[in-house]
Each structure stands twice: as C-alpha cells, then as structure tokens.
Amino acid sequence: MDINILKSSKDEIEVEVESLTIAEILRVYLNKDSSVSFAAWKREHPTKKPVLAVKTKGKTPKKAISDAVAAITRDLEKIEGDFKKLK
Numbered sequence: 001m002d003i004n005i006l007k008s009s010k011d012e013i014e015v016e017v018e019s020l021t022i023a024e025i026l027r028v029y030l031n032k033d034s035s036v037s038f039a040a041w042k043r044e045h046p047t048k049k050p051v052l053a054v055k056t057k058g059k060t061p062k063k064a065i066s067d068a069v070a071a072i073t074r075d076l077e078k079i080e081g082d083f084k085k086l087k
Contacts, residue, residue: 004016
C-alpha cells in the first residue's frame with residue numbers, strides 16, 4: 001500500500017492513503033489514542049485519494065499512526081483466530 005506524505009511537522013501530518021476504507025479505519029483508531037488531538041480525512045473529489053490529517057500532543061504523528069496500525073493488526077489477528085475456532 002502506498003502512503004504519500006503531503007505535509008509533516010513535529011505535531012501534524014497529512015498523508016494521502018489508497019482508499020476511504022483505510023482512511024476511516026485509521027481515523028477511528030487514531031481518535032481512540034489520548035495523545036491524538038485531531039484525526040480526520042477529506043477527499044477533494046470522488047476520483048481523488050483521501051487525505052488523512054493527524055494532530056498530536058505528546059508523541060509524533062508518525063508514531064501515532066504506527067501505533068494505530070499495530071492496534072488494527074492485533075484486532076484483525078484476534079478476529080482471524082476467533083473465526084478459526086468456529087471450524
């Protein structure tokens with residue numbers, strides 16, 4: 001998956017992601033993080049890729065995104081394990 005960093009500073013980042021699904025999942029998990037003060041996505045036009053904006057306090061935005069991805073991965077692995085138990 002390609003992620004294009006459009007703007008980056010100490011406590012803010014804007015990244016272009018591949019799909020709305022990825023942007024929305026990241027937004028939900030980022031907003032659960034107490035060090036994230038703002039996380040939202042926008043899309044200029046339906047033919048354009050969404051842009052995820054993140055503002056943090058206490059940790060870098062890249063670290064916050066990395067933590068969100070790790071949490072998503074853990075949850076997906078748990079769900080996968082639960083499905084395997086159903087066999």
